[in-house]
Amino acid sequence: MTNEEKIKKELLERFGFSTEQIRVARERRVFLEVPHEQFRRVFEHAVNGMDFQHLCTITGLDDGDTLAFVYHLARLDGAVLSLKTRVPKASPVLRTISDLFPGGMIYERELADLLGARVEGLPEGNRYPLPEGWPDGQHPLRKDWKAEMLDGVYPKEEVKSHG
Amino acid sequence: MAWSLFNLLIFPGFLFLFVFGLAMEFVDRKLYARLQNRIGPPWFQPFADFVKLAAKEDIIPEEADSVMFRLMPAFALASVVTAFFYIPLWSTQSLFSFNGDLIVVIYLLTIPTLTFFLAGWHSTSLFSMIGATRTLTQLFAYEVPLFMAILAPALLAGTWSLSEMTVFYDQHPAYAAFNIIGLIVSLIALQGKLERVPFDIPEAETEIVGGTFTEYSGRFLAMFRIAIDIEAVVGASLIAAVFLPFGLGLGAAWGFVFYLVKVLAVIALLALLRTVLARLRIEQMVIFCWRIVAPAALFQLLINLILSGVLRP
Amino acid sequence: MKWLQKLITWARIKSPWIIHFNTGACNACDIEIVAALTPRYDIERFGILLKGTPRHADVLMCSGPVTRQIRDRLVRIYEQMPEPKFVVAVGTCACSGGVFKGCYNVKGGIDAAIPVSAYIPGCPARPEAIIDGVVKLLTSLQGAKPAPIADCGLQNADCPVGGQGAACPDLSGRRGGCSPQKAGLE
């Protein structure tokens, strides 16, 4: 049995997912969609039980009515497990994973800035990557956001122009 | 009167020093470039830099102490030029001399460093201030070894006058060989005084921008730069006079040639030093000075003490 | 005092100290600027030194599109530089915003914030192109046309520049009998 199938099997058996939820895209690439309630449990198991010790990044997606978050976890043998979970766009609340991956903080800040996710339990800190003074409620990676929405709002006071 | 005015202003005074300083800066930069396998600046570069800076707008930062800010470059320049007059160059005679002028020269050479410190401190910019404190820290580290290294030959010669020292060594050239450790120590200390790699810690631009001179621009910066150039020449001349007292009795023309060669050699050595070494950290520099350089200088002092007892009963 | 003015202009042309500022570039232009300082291109030949503080600099070399966040800084650095000062936009991004034009956090080229004296397109601008741009800027400062090639000691066939019909830039400062060797190698 290949590695990917082992991963698939373990997840299927342990959490009783349907086969459609798990997709083995190719060698070493497994995609899994998890309901938000179950997410933390699966995530913890993947990290502690299945040895996915490296968080590559977190991708945020705007799917229209929901925001999807994909956590890309990697293992030393090269396998990458992409855990996807969705939250409603109206109340995009996530729980932080920075207790497991302190390095993941920066990716969560990115989600907060670019997609407007509210990450609970994320320690205070500088925002990333948007500049200070960026208007609240403007999240560039949302599909309904247009650059024109910045006009006149940011930057607030223009320095006197030489040009 | 007219003659001494000529001496002061033209030769071997300010104008000569100015030209000579710029020339030596060129030698240093060109050598540095060539050692790094590139072409380097054209010969007039230091002069062009000077003129350009002198003609540029000078900005005095609002927070800075403007009097000190303006005064310091002039101070630095004046002190190094003065020091020069006490050093015998191409004969055993310097322009001015008295017993104890050696001490005065060393003190005069400390003043520029102090002005760098004050200049940095009074710019009240963060980086200048860090640069200023580093300048002072470093001063404490290399100044004592330098003192000891330069006093040792004087001890051997039994005089505190530079001119008399050169007379002594002219008569007993072999004695100069005893001072070799002192020569090395003072070369290292001079490198520190000039704040160049590996001791360019106060100006380390990757850490603290321009260090002490971060806020300086235009005329004042030009003055500082020329002061440093002249300091290099004066320091090299001092080392030449104290440690390499050769060819002084050959008359003015030959003496002058010898003098040029000696100063060039010192400058070239310093350039080589900064090519092959990396910058130290401030505390490494201090440790290096106290653990290695100072004991070496002390050792030299002891040798000369014993020698002077043995050779000049 | 005409000679003094001439001397000062000469000095300015011979000693342009630069400061480099990245306004949001992709680094390629920046490394090409650094490459121009290293032995292969060695712009110290023209008296160019890289300085860390705007107070010491004459030329502000900008690379990259101006992001919204960096714009204030750019203006501030420009203001910190003493007169006379020049701005060189290195790379397509710095000229117009280039490939990033239209990105939401990008304001456009350098001239969206401060006046620019020379534009050097290229993505990234090669070190040669950077030298070319700087030389063009400096020659323009002379006001007059470059010195006539007639007083060069070289003959047609010997002059690497004149032979191609271009004006001699005379940046080496040597007059009469110059040659590629003399132009810097000796």
Added chain:
Amino acid sequence: MANFKIPIGPQHPALKEPESFTITLNGETIIEMDMRLGYNHRGIEKACEERSYIQAMYLVERVCGICSHSHSTCFIQAVEEIAGLAIPARAQYIRTIIAELERIHSHLLWLGVAGHEIGFDTLLMYSWRDREVVMDTLAALTGNRVNYGINTIGGVRRDISKEHLAGLLKTMDILEERTKYYIEVASEEITLIQRLSGVGFISHEDTVMLGAVGPTARASGVDRDIRRDDPYLAYKDIEFQVITDTHNDVYGRTLVRVGELMQCYSMIRQLVAKIPEGPVTVKAPRKIPAGEAFSRYEAPRGEDVHYVKANGTDKAERVKIRAPTLANLQSVARMMENNRLADVPIIIAAIDPCFSCTDRMIRINDTAGRRKETISWQALRTHSLEWYRKQGVDFKDLNAKMRQRMKA
């Protein structure tokens, strides 16, 4: 004793991309570091959604000019995976050759920058002089020194001729000799070693925990390399070693990088020997079918990650880019603690933030901090730290642990 804060950036000699660090100092010793990122944020991810794949490819290439091939290849791999394109082997080899050449140029660049940060400009001059050889090769193969533009969806745009391959081998010989010399310098020049060893220490556990990648991680004994673990391009076909080191400091990072250089030369030799004949492109559709792909790539600075989601049009639905430096920056704060101001540039540069080559630091803070301590204190402190370390008590660890405990 008053602590004072020193702002570094957004323009700083050790930073190429503008980022701002605020460093709290006690004397010359760093107490704490605070980061402010995003000055360079241009909004590339959003722009990728608004451009066709071919346009986005050039845009992605310009995420970073130093590892341009990494980003564009990583992106294109994802796109090609979604489209189900089988890339000709020759194209894969060419991409691999360019990738390794890029690594050589990047590591040589880093070596010079590291030299510059510690005031050793001669090293900068020499390594950059030798780097020009690689740049010439890259320019000859691809047409440009940086931002090569060799990739296209479905293969590569330019083939490599026989003469090019022969030239490559010669270049490798020259570079190998030079690199051996640099290894000698790195292991023998005392001022260099003094400035590098013991600086920017980060433990193995912290490295894993903070998710550092690439040479930064490998210098702390984390044996992770995408080229071996998750092979892509032609890395399956060639043999190489993953260089690791256990110095855990800047010196270790230097050794890893020069070690990798030597590996690059042997890899390129193998690639040149094995490169198959054949076409270099397959026809690619303009519209990419719906799907998603996650692509990893070992850039010179570490793991580069792209996630692409396609929706059947000629524009991507979402492109997510995670550059290696972002992963590494988070360990910088840990590395800084208890080092000295003089070490800030080299520590930042040691993760090779690809913003490390140029020289620009701008004073942005006008508030003055007064400090009173004297040299004796400084020397004393250094001395005592040294002394305790010899006695087996390491304050570096202690302080870090204390702070962690306080945070918890």
Added chain:
Amino acid sequence: MIKPGKMLREVLTSFFQKPATVLYPYVKVLMPDRFRGKIRFLATLCIGCKLCMRDCPTNCITITKVGDKRFQAEFDLDQCIYCAQCVDSCPKKALESTADYELAQLQRNKLKMIYHAEPPPPQAAAPIE
């Protein structure tokens, strides 16, 4: 052996070597064959399909029809990233890369290149003032 001045021999040798510096701008530097410089437009070959415009990552080409089968091209050199994608995209080889990289100008408007459709000769290139 750890010692100071490890590079001493190297620097002394290079002192006696020829500098590694190229003499640009006094001596022109030749670009490699594949170099991608300024793009040249061969008006006679263009069929006006505008594939180049579609693929250009910076939208810096404008092809306009000025008459029957006659096209004019406008390039914003200050925006072109010299990727030569347009050259690859053009089905008729009406575009080509040149080795021209010395494009610096003191005014930005001089960076707009217009290749006129008329008169027909291939290098009808002239920057407008």
